[in-house]
Structure formats: C-alpha cells, structure tokens
Amino acid sequence: MPFAQTRRDILLSAVAFAAAPAFPAWGQKAGGVTMGVITPTTGTFAYAGDLVARGASLALEMHGSSVMGNAVRLLVRDDEGKPASGVRRVQEAAISDGMRYFIGAYSSAVGLAESEVAQREKLLQFAAGGSEDFTGARCGRYTFQWSAHPYTAMRATLEHVKKTFPKKKTIYTLTADYVFGHALLKYTKIVAAELGFELVGNDNHPSGERQYTQYLTKAIAAKPDILLMNTAGADAVTAIRQFANFGTENIAVVGPWTLEVDQLAELAPEMRSGLILGQNYYPDIDTPANKEFVGAYTKKFSALPGYSSAYAYDAVRAILMAMEKANSIEVSSVIGALEQMSWEGVLGRMSIDQKTHQVIRPYFVVRCKPASDMRHPADFAELVARGEKPQPSELNECKQMPAL
Amino acid sequence: MLWLISAQLVNGIAIGMIYALMSLGLSIIKGLLNIPNFAHGALYALGAYVCYSVSSVGMPFAVGLLAAFLATGLAGLALDRLAIRPVGENGYLPQLITLFGAALIIEQLLLIGWGTVGLSYSPPLILRGAFDLGFTVLPKYIAFASIFSALVISAVWLLIERTKFGAYVRAGIERPDTTQALGIDVDLLLSGGMMLGAGLAGLAGGLALPLVGATSTMGGDMLGIAFVVLVIGGLGSLYGSVAAGVAVGVVQSLMTIAAPAASTAIIYAVMIGILLFRPQGLFGER
Numbered sequence A: 001m002p003f004a005q006t007r008r009d010i011l012l013s014a015v016a017f018a019a020a021p022a023f024p025a026w027g028q029k030a031g032g033v034t035m036g037v038i039t040p041t042t043g044t045f046a047y048a049g050d051l052v053a054r055g056a057s058l059a060l061e062m063h064g065s066s067v068m069g070n071a072v073r074l075l076v077r078d079d080e081g082k083p084a085s086g087v088r089r090v091q092e093a094a095i096s097d098g099m100r101y102f103i104g105a106y107s108s109a110v111g112l113a114e115s116e117v118a119q120r121e122k123l124l125q126f127a128a129g130g131s132e133d134f135t136g137a138r139c140g141r142y143t144f145q146w147s148a149h150p151y152t153a154m155r156a157t158l159e160h161v162k163k164t165f166p167k168k169k170t171i172y173t174l175t176a177d178y179v180f181g182h183a184l185l186k187y188t189k190i191v192a193a194e195l196g197f198e199l200v201g202n203d204n205h206p207s208g209e210r211q212y213t214q215y216l217t218k219a220i221a222a223k224p225d226i227l228l229m230n231t232a233g234a235d236a237v238t239a240i241r242q243f244a245n246f247g248t249e250n251i252a253v254v255g256p257w258t259l260e261v262d263q264l265a266e267l268a269p270e271m272r273s274g275l276i277l278g279q280n281y282y283p284d285i286d287t288p289a290n291k292e293f294v295g296a297y298t299k300k301f302s303a304l305p306g307y308s309s310a311y312a313y314d315a316v317r318a319i320l321m322a323m324e325k326a327n328s329i330e331v332s333s334v335i336g337a338l339e340q341m342s343w344e345g346v347l348g349r350m351s352i353d354q355k356t357h358q359v360i361r362p363y364f365v366v367r368c369k370p371a372s373d374m375r376h377p378a379d380f381a382e383l384v385a386r387g388e389k390p391q392p393s394e395l396n397e398c399k400q401m402p403a404l
Numbered sequence B: 001m002l003w004l005i006s007a008q009l010v011n012g013i014a015i016g017m018i019y020a021l022m023s024l025g026l027s028i029i030k031g032l033l034n035i036p037n038f039a040h041g042a043l044y045a046l047g048a049y050v051c052y053s054v055s056s057v058g059m060p061f062a063v064g065l066l067a068a069f070l071a072t073g074l075a076g077l078a079l080d081r082l083a084i085r086p087v088g089e090n091g092y093l094p095q096l097i098t099l100f101g102a103a104l105i106i107e108q109l110l111l112i113g114w115g116t117v118g119l120s121y122s123p124p125l126i127l128r129g130a131f132d133l134g135f136t137v138l139p140k141y142i143a144f145a146s147i148f149s150a151l152v153i154s155a156v157w158l159l160i161e162r163t164k165f166g167a168y169v170r171a172g173i174e175r176p177d178t179t180q181a182l183g184i185d186v187d188l189l190l191s192g193g194m195m196l197g198a199g200l201a202g203l204a205g206g207l208a209l210p211l212v213g214a215t216s217t218m219g220g221d222m223l224g225i226a227f228v229v230l231v232i233g234g235l236g237s238l239y240g241s242v243a244a245g246v247a248v249g250v251v252q253s254l255m256t257i258a259a260p261a262a263s264t265a266i267i268y269a270v271m272i273g274i275l276l277f278r279p280q281g282l283f284g285e286r
Helices: A007-022 A046-062 A083-097 A108-121 A150-164 A179-195 A213-221 A233-244 A261-266 A288-301 A307-326 A331-340 B002-033 B040-055 B061-088 B092-114 B140-162 B164-174 B176-181 B186-212 B218-233 B240-258 B265-277
Strands: A032-039 A070-078 A101-103 A124-127 A143-145 A170-176 A198-205 A226-230 A252-255 A276-279 A342-345 A348-352 A363-368 A381-387 B130-132 B137-139
Touching: A032 A046, A032 A083, A032 A307, A046 A070, A046 A261, A046 A288, A046 A307, A070 A083, A083 A108, A101 A307, A108 A124, A108 A143, A108 A179, A124 A307, A124 A331, A150 A179, A150 A252, A150 A276, A150 A363, A150 A381, A170 A179, A170 A213, A179 A198, A179 A226, A198 A213, A213 A233, A213 B002, A213 B137, A213 B240, A226 A233, A233 A252, A233 A261, A233 B186, A261 A307, A288 A307, A288 A342, A307 A331, A307 A342, B002 B040, B002 B061, B002 B137, B002 B140, B002 B164, B002 B186, B002 B218, B002 B240, B040 B061, B040 B092, B040 B186, B040 B218, B061 B092, B061 B186, B130 B140, B137 B140, B140 B164, B140 B186, B164 B176, B164 B186, B176 B186, B186 B218, B218 B240, B218 B265, B240 B265
Parallel strands: A032 A070, A032 A101, A101 A124, A124 A143, A170 A198, A170 A226, A226 A252, A252 A276
Antiparallel strands: A276 A363, A342 A348, A363 A381, B130 B137
C-alpha cells in the first residue's frame, strides 16, 4: 500500500517526522539504555569497525550488560567511513531505537559530521579521530574526544626523536590533504619551532592515493634527516611500503599519528623495522585497568587489542561509570558527571578537560622491532616514550561551552 | 630544477610502464569482446594475492608472477564462459552488469580467503635498495618492474603482430564475421583473448605487490587509472594504451613538482581535455 497519498497524509507524515526527535527515548524510558556503536565495517576504515564493536561489547559484558538495574543494549551500525552515512545512522538509531549515547566515529570527518547531530538531538557522543576540531572550533557540550589532541601527539613524538637522534634537525612532511592531515601539519610547524627542528618541505597528497613514488622522489631529493608522515591508514601503509623500496636508511621515518597497532600487521617486518610511531594505545601499557582489559580481550578474542578496541572499551566504561556517579541515565546528568570525573582508564589516570571535552591522557611512542627481536607475531614494537603535554590554551579555538 | 624534472621523468616512465601493462590487458579485452571489463581491477587484485601466496611459501618471486598470470588467465576464462557468454545474446548492458557483479564477487572471495588485513611483500633481496643515478635515486624494484613490463608488452606485441594466433586475434577484432566465415573459431579466439587480457591484469597485480601490497579493494584504485589510460590511448588501439600509460605516469609524476595534491586529479583533467579535442583518443580511429 503506498504511503502519503493525499496532502493530509503528507502533512501528517511531515509532522510525525519533525516531532520524532522530541520523543526520542521510548526504549530508554522503558527501563533500558541503548548505546550505539557507529563504526565503519565497510569502506576505507573497514578494518577498524569490528574491532571497535569488540571493545564496546567487552566493556558492557564486563559490566554485566546493565547499569543500576537498567539493561544496556548495544546497537552496532555501519557508517561506511562516510560522513553522510554516519549522520544517517545516528539519526535513525536515535529516532527508531531510542539511542541516547554513542561511540563514534573512528574517522574525524565522520565524527565531526555526527557531532552536529549530537548537539542538535542532545546525544552523548564519545569520539575518536585526529582532528583538533572536536575540542576546538567545533567543540560541543555533547561531544567528548577520547583520542589524544594532535598537539600532544606531535609533541610526544618529536620530543622522543630529538632525544634519540640529537643530530637529526631537518624534517620533510608528507601530509594527507584533509582535516586530519592539516591539523597534524599545523602542529608540526608549532612543535618543530618549539623543539628546534627545521622544516625543509611538505607535499600534500589526496586521500586514497596509491602512488607515492613521485612524492618520495621529491622528498628524498631535499635530503631531510626525517620524513614525517602526517598521514594515516591505508595511505600511510602504502607510502611506507614504497619508501622501503628506496632503501634510504639515513632518513628516519617518523609517524606522529600514522599507524596504530591495529595496522602494523599490514607491513612486512623489514618495512616497519625502525619506524618511530606515535600511538594512542599500545597493549603493553602497564596499568592495572589495561592488564585487566588485555587479559579479558585476549581470552575472548584470542588476539591482542589495539587502539580501535581500547577506545571503544574505555569510552563505554567511562560512560557507564559516569551513569553510576550521576545515579541517572539521563544524558544531561551523565555529561555533568563525566565533566567532573577522573577514572583509572586503560591509559592510567584519565579525566576530562571541562572547557574543551578533551580527555586528558598520555600519548605513547613506539619503535618498531626487527623480525629477529619479535617474541610473537604481534610483538611489533617496544614502548620507548610517553608524553602528555596538552595543547597550549592560547591555541585552542573552543569558545565557551553552551549550557545543557 | 632541471634535475628534479629529470628525476620525476625517470619515476614517471617507470610507473607508467606498470600502468601500460595493466591497460594493455584491458585494451585486448575491449578490442576482442567490445566490452569494458569492469572485473579487470578485481583480476588485478586476485593476481596480487596469488603472487603473495605462492611467493610467501618460499617459491621464487618469478614463480609467483607466473602463478598470478596463469590463475587470473583461468579466472578470465571462467568469466568468459560463466558470466559473459550466458548473457551475451541479451546485449551490451547485461554483460556490463554481470562483469560488475563478478568484480564484487571476486572482491568478497578475496576477503573471505585472505581476510581484511592488507598484506605486504618485500621484493627479492637482489631487487631491494636503489640505484644512485647522481641526480636522483631509483628503487631497483621500480626499475625492474618497468623493464619487466616493457618486455612483457614487447612479447605481447610479437605474439599479436608476428604469429598466426596474433593475426587471427587482429582479424577477430577488426572483422569478426569475416573471420568466422573463413573457418576460424572466433569463440575460441575470444576465450584466448580473454585469458590473455585477464592474465596480464593478474601479472600487473603481482608486479605491483611489493609497491602497493595486496588488499581486496586495490583493484578499484587501479581500474580508474587503467580506464583513463584506455580512453587517452584510444579505445580501438591496442598500443595506444601503452603510450598513454607512460604518458599518464609522466604527467602524474611531473605534476608533483608544481601541485602535489593535484597529481592524481591532473590525469582525469588530461582525459577530459583529450575527449573534448580528440574524442577517439590519441591513437584511436573514428
């Protein structure tokens, strides 16, 4: 039977659609909590989607799948790594399933688009991604950022490089030409000036580029001491593969936010050996909460966790703890509790910057091992440094957070 | 500046030869069957995976390349018999859609067989490192890949231009009805051409393995470039795709000097420009 055949039907449909957000939490009010995991299970970041869902489901399972007597239901939706799809999935889940909390997205571009919906529909979003806009120009009361700020990442990574290679002074950057890469390049310039590095060149490459030898030929011609990869994901994997073919051992390859542990398996050991990489998470982090997490994860999934799983695990855990602290499952109360909260997370003692909603957390640096030093197939690297210097407040563009 | 231009020229020619190899297979299939093979990218990916699997169990890389050629050649034959022929009588569009579907099926099979994590393979020891040309460094593997591509393209040229099989193929491309009337089994010819074209896609995938790795979606990335090369070279020209492949590699590489972020976009701009002023492509005929 066709819908909305008459003008009256059309008007009624429009009214119902417009009014739906005003009656969002039927499922929630019935005594349950629906928590969304809006994550890419297809597309460029497909490798991360299932891992994010694993982390979220484990956190929930370890919490007894309930909070204060309310059953918690996990809703996994595919954002395809595309902003438009992410926005649709969030809206559908909020309207149809009463979702008031969600973990997402893995990609900055998707997460920032979803953040607009979160502010409008008053949904609590715990995001990941490398864009500074989450806690900067596009900050919002309903969005929290679990991943480190790009300044923190860049500072931790280059501080280690300066300490380990005091004679290396010149940097050539290869930058992904979108919001994530631009943020990293901005902070490369700032941190390089702070630490006394000289930038001798930069090339922006389009997202999804699969041919890097022309950029690498140009970079090598500039004879830098360091090739800094301000790019990530499959782009970074391909660029590093092709750089390995040049056999240029006197140029150190450094990735401040380039490859998380989830993707290191994509490179052959001889390609990744010696890489210096910043990490949001690494399974060797020595904290009680992380040991518990790694133990439970390994037992359940027969694999070590990476950044994607750790982010979702810790974010879900923090939301559940905030609900208990607030003694409420209402979003506004939970946000108030989160803003005041400090918890033992997988990375150590963690808290939230009330002014920006950036999680205050350390960032880690690893050096990839040669095959001969690997104790098991997933023993990719050793932790060599950590840093937690936050973004200088004068650089932050988040105006006053709006009232709830 | 001159040395930087020279360096990018060397890189562009080397990369362009790999593009040319990929596009030559596409051009053969287009010429013989008169359809753009939308599954060509998936065959390229299949070739990379086969080459990886054979090489990573200790077989020489050359055996991996041969296996990639043979396996994708057989996959091409299967496509011809199971996907293209059964819908052939219904016209052009069903063939296109069937090939598109076949590409999706191959990609999913790659995911099921090899997983979602991309695979890397380092070239043999003798091909690691780079040649110092004074004004630039050229990775040994890229030099090898471009020379190897040139040899394969030459061998295909000899096969098509200097053998009886090649004469039949050319006849089949230009006058299929007359060729059939002369008692030549055009069906068999088409299957042979499909196997050759598909095999070249797989060989290109194997050759690209140390440069781009193996992922199930890698075919889509390369297919776009291969079609650009095909259009620039001219849809009716087997060898136009070779010249166009090298030209695309060079333009892409040189563009990095002036506007790096546009180095991929420029090849599409060039294609649009050529379509506007010479719709049949550089070497095609009206």
